[in-house]
Amino acid sequence: MRNPVLRGDLRARMRSRKRLLIEALLLGVLGLLTFLGLPPELSQIDPSHPASLATALLVVEAVLIAYFASACTIQEIGLEGEKAAVDLVFAPFAPRTIVAGKSVASLLTIAYWLALGAPLLVLAAGIRQEPLGAAALASALIAIEAWGVAQVGMLYGIVLEAEFSRTLAHWATLLFIFAGTLALPAPARWANPVLGVTRAAAGAPPLPAGAVFAALGILCDWAACRSLRRFAVA
Amino acid sequence: MLLAASASAAAAPPSADLDVRLGFGGAVRVGVPVPVDVWVPPLPSAGPAELVVGAPALGPQAGTVVASTVVRFDAVPGAARAFHLPVVLSDVRRPLVVRVLVGGREVRRRGVAIPPASVGGRIVAVLSRTPVSLAALHRLPGRVVVAPVEPEALPRAFQEYAGVDLVVVRDTDPARIDDAQREALLTWVRLGGRLLLIPRPGGAPPAFLAPVLPAAVGDARMVSFPGGLLAGYGGGLGPGPYAASVLAPRPGGDVVRAGDVPIVAAGAAGAGRVTVWAIDFEAPAFAAWPGRLRLWEEALGPPRRPFVDVGAAAAQLPQSTPLDPVVHAEAGAAIALYILSVLAIGRRYPSVLGVVAGIALACGGAGAFALLARDARARATGLAQLTVLEQAPATGLARAVTVAAVAVPYGGPFRVRAPRGMVAAQVAPAGDLRVELHDGGSILSGRLRPGEGARGLYAIGAVPLHASGRLSDDGRTLTVDLGRARLRRAEIRWADRAYPLGDLPPGISTLHLAPDTWKKLADADDAWAWLFRATDRDDIVKAGTPLLVGEAEPVGPALLLADRGARGARRAILLVPLSR
Numbered sequence: 001m002r003n004p005v006l007r008g009d010l011r012a013r014m015r016s017r018k019r020l021l022i023e024a025l026l027l028g029v030l031g032l033l034t035f036l037g038l039p040p041e042l043s044q045i046d047p048s049h050p051a052s053l054a055t056a057l058l059v060v061e062a063v064l065i066a067y068f069a070s071a072c073t074i075q076e077i078g079l080e081g082e083k084a085a086v087d088l089v090f091a092p093f094a095p096r097t098i099v100a101g102k103s104v105a106s107l108l109t110i111a112y113w114l115a116l117g118a119p120l121l122v123l124a125a126g127i128r129q130e131p132l133g134a135a136a137l138a139s140a141l142i143a144i145e146a147w148g149v150a151q152v153g154m155l156y157g158i159v160l161e162a163e164f165s166r167t168l169a170h171w172a173t174l175l176f177i178f179a180g181t182l183a184l185p186a187p188a189r190w191a192n193p194v195l196g197v198t199r200a201a202a203g204a205p206p207l208p209a210g211a212v213f214a215a216l217g218i219l220c221d222w223a224a225c226r227s228l229r230r231f232a233v234a
Numbered sequence: 235m236l237l238a239a240s241a242s243a244a245a246a247p248p249s250a251d252l253d254v255r256l257g258f259g260g261a262v263r264v265g266v267p268v269p270v271d272v273w274v275p276p277l278p279s280a281g282p283a284e285l286v287v288g289a290p291a292l293g294p295q296a297g298t299v300v301a302s303t304v305v306r307f308d309a310v311p312g313a314a315r316a317f318h319l320p321v322v323l324s325d326v327r328r329p330l331v332v333r334v335l336v337g338g339r340e341v342r343r344r345g346v347a348i349p350p351a352s353v354g355g356r357i358v359a360v361l362s363r364t365p366v367s368l369a370a371l372h373r374l375p376g377r378v379v380v381a382p383v384e385p386e387a388l389p390r391a392f393q394e395y396a397g398v399d400l401v402v403v404r405d406t407d408p409a410r411i412d413d414a415q416r417e418a419l420l421t422w423v424r425l426g427g428r429l430l431l432i433p434r435p436g437g438a439p440p441a442f443l444a445p446v447l448p449a450a451v452g453d454a455r456m457v458s459f460p461g462g463l464l465a466g467y468g469g470g471l472g473p474g475p476y477a478a479s480v481l482a483p484r485p486g487g488d489v490v491r492a493g494d495v496p497i498v499a500a501g502a503a504g505a506g507r508v509t510v511w512a513i514d515f516e517a518p519a520f521a522a523w524p525g526r527l528r529l530w531e532e533a534l535g536p537p538r539r540p541f542v543d544v545g546a547a548a549a550q551l552p553q554s555t556p557l558d559p560v561v562h563a564e565a566g567a568a569i570a571l572y573i574l575s576v577l578a579i580g581r582r583y584p585s586v587l588g589v590v591a592g593i594a595l596a597c598g599g600a601g602a603f604a605l606l607a608r609d610a611r612a613r614a615t616g617l618a619q620l621t622v623l624e625q626a627p628a629t630g631l632a633r634a635v636t637v638a639a640v641a642v643p644y645g646g647p648f649r650v651r652a653p654r655g656m657v658a659a660q661v662a663p664a665g666d667l668r669v670e671l672h673d674g675g676s677i678l679s680g681r682l683r684p685g686e687g688a689r690g691l692y693a694i695g696a697v698p699l700h701a702s703g704r705l706s707d708d709g710r711t712l713t714v715d716l717g718r719a720r721l722r723r724a725e726i727r728w729a730d731r732a733y734p735l736g737d738l739p740p741g742i743s744t745l746h747l748a749p750d751t752w753k754k755l756a757d758a759d760d761a762w763a764w765l766f767r768a769t770d771r772d773d774i775v776k777a778g779t780p781l782l783v784g785e786a787e788p789v790g791p792a793l794l795l796a797d798r799g800a801r802g803a804r805r806a807i808l809l810v811p812l813s814r
Contacts, residue, residue, distance in 0.1 A: 031572075034569060035565060035566050112592070115593055122603045123603035123606060123607050126606075
């Protein structure tokens with residue numbers, strides 16, 4: 001890890017108690033859902049579309065991890081010892097190093113959270129003999145989606161100075177991503193993270209949704225770099 | 235004992251393709267086991283092989299499904315094989331598909347169409363050396379199909395006679411009927427089948443039938459009918475004389491005489507009925523005699539319906555298995571332990587070591603939770619069953635119908651083992667079913683969708699049972715011999731009335747019945763109504779015959795989950811006709 005920003009962020013996150021609280025909340029919700037969803041669904045109204053506990057877990061993961069990842073990068077949840085991107089401009093780091101470090105730290109955190117949730121997913125999928133391969137692909141899609149949303153949060157953290165504005169923009173963005181995309185024409189609704197994960201869990205290829213959120217993340221990283229350069233020049 | 239499938243070296247029929255013979259001379263009945271003989275020509279390759287007989291069925295909700303009956307064998311190049319197996323037909327509009335697979339590769343295939351004319355409302359199987367049309371039978375109601383049968387083609391399992399209403403033994407070579415076929419025929423008769431023997435005058439009937447015959451058959455004699463009349467069957471007979479066998483009726487049977495000469499003897503054989511004609515009324519001399527139609531009608535009896543409606547019985551069984559509380563507790567504890575461990579590690583080691591330990595814990599947790607999921611699935615799979623034992627009077631035999639509901643609440647495969655001697659199938663075509671026949675019994679396997687209700691299965695067999703009962707002529711004393719069985723919630727059912735008896739111990743019991751205790755079934759809390767509602771009880775118990783019914787202990791033959799033994803409720807109901 002040559003990137004000092006990445007190293008610092010990961011060290012801060014490993015030591016953070018808030019991160020532990022986030023993990024407790026994430027695993028608590030997933031664990032409770034798994035436990036309550038253990039009994040088999042009987043007398044289904046439409047047996048051709050059986051309810052899937054694993055898909056429900058994946059959807060919850062998609063929502064919670066996307067929120068927590070972006071909230072951490074936008075500093076809505078301030079992890080102890082982790083500096084905001086703007087604060088690092090005045091340190092001897094290039095904007096590209098800052099953005100890359102923050103970006104990879106987000107991705108690794110997301111992957112770790114998904115790894116912690118994996119055993120519960122295995123239990124939920126195994127008990128109903130649902131394919132784990134599709135669940136793994138859906139998890140990969142969740143990672144990309146959450147990373148993309150987190151990069152939006154990082155960009156807001158740089159370009160919006162007021163905390164209130166950042167929070168407002170963050171929630172408006174989350175609302176748009178999770179609810180507004182439902183208004184898209186049916187063929188494009190895979191852009192909705194929940195529907196995209198549901199489709200991927202059902203075996204559909206996650207590539208289009210993954211590509212959109214990856215592009216969103218890269219675009220936000222590029223914009224964040226440019227914004228940081230402006231700060232540095234100023 | 236049922237020889238479910240026999241495999242042996244066989245002489246080659248003219249065709250080198252699969253030779254399939256279905257039913258009784260081609261005559262079949264829907265929804266009951268019918269015999270299928272398959273001759274497999276010499277195969278080109280060696281290896282583990284399967285004969286698969288696929289019977290399509292049309293399920294009300296599942297659409298077209300296939301019930302496959304499978305026999306495994308070792309293919310030997312150059313050796314022909316012959317198989318005999320019971321198959322339940324459901325959708326006769328589609329052909330039966332017979333396939334042979336060697337090493338998983340299909341090497342032979344043949345579709346067998348079932349002509350509508352061969353699907354009998356009532357089937358009369360005829361064993362006769364000389365061709366016989368039995369044209370009179372076609373004039374009886376119920377679309378009677380006459381099926382000439384070669385002795386070698388007779389079933390080796392009594393269950394395969396389920397579609398047959400009457401077996402006519404006209405004259406046959408007993409040497410061509412092996413022990414298993416004899417046993418199957420006798421068992422079927424004793425458990426409710428009907429047999430008509432028309433011996434050739436002067437010829438001896440097959441000796442193995444002697445235990446069930448209502449009359450001893452002697453030498454030939456000449457008989458004439460004065461006035462052309464056979465008492466009770468009308469006139470129109472030529473005066474004769476006719477060649478007839480001498481009958482010496484056994485006591486207790488029904489006899490039709492011409493003067494003092496017994497012409498027809500009939501009697502019960504267990505729950506079945508056997509008739510012997512001293513004269514072959516199908517001979518040309520009787521072609522114009524209208525009375526023979528009534529004789530046939532009496533031999534054939536009323537249309538048979540199964541006493542136990544397996545669908546009604548299956549509806550009594552639980553359609554699912556509640557999740558085992560132990561599994562629920564195990565899962566809850568495992569989830570809590572996992573979360574607490576993750577948090578404890580994260581708090582204790584706020585470093586790379588903590589992250590690595592967390593990932594290792596996640597990997598270990600995934601493995602442990604996979605095992606937990608498998609255990610929960612296995613414990614949720616359940617098999618509830620109900621066995622109805624119908625005692626055949628004075629035979630030491632009972633017909634056992636076991637109806638089971640296999641539930642896989644999470645969805646997935648099931649494997650159920652039926653004991654040796656029982657023929658098993660599914661109650662309704664709700665999905666594909668594979669019935670694999672082995673020497674030790676049969677294994678029924680299929681798959682249920684998540685949330686799908688239990689799959690109903692049934693198996694029919696015969697078990698040795700010595701239960702009997704006698705009601706005194708005044709109806710006030712009941713003597714019951716239950717042998718080793720114990721009966722709970724016993725009651726007597728007699729026409730539209732019932733008499734509750736409570737629990738009856740094994741062995742002989744004598745009970746005095748108070749006339750006031752009889753209750754009208756319509757007014758009473760009828761615990762057995764479901765058993766009698768769906769069927770016409772007069773089919774098995776003649777009108778006016780009282781019947782003892784109760785829950786039997788120990789229970790009869792059981793189906794088992796092939797991997798884990800039995801799980802779920804088991805009940806057995808014993809039905810004993812009471813003599814007077």
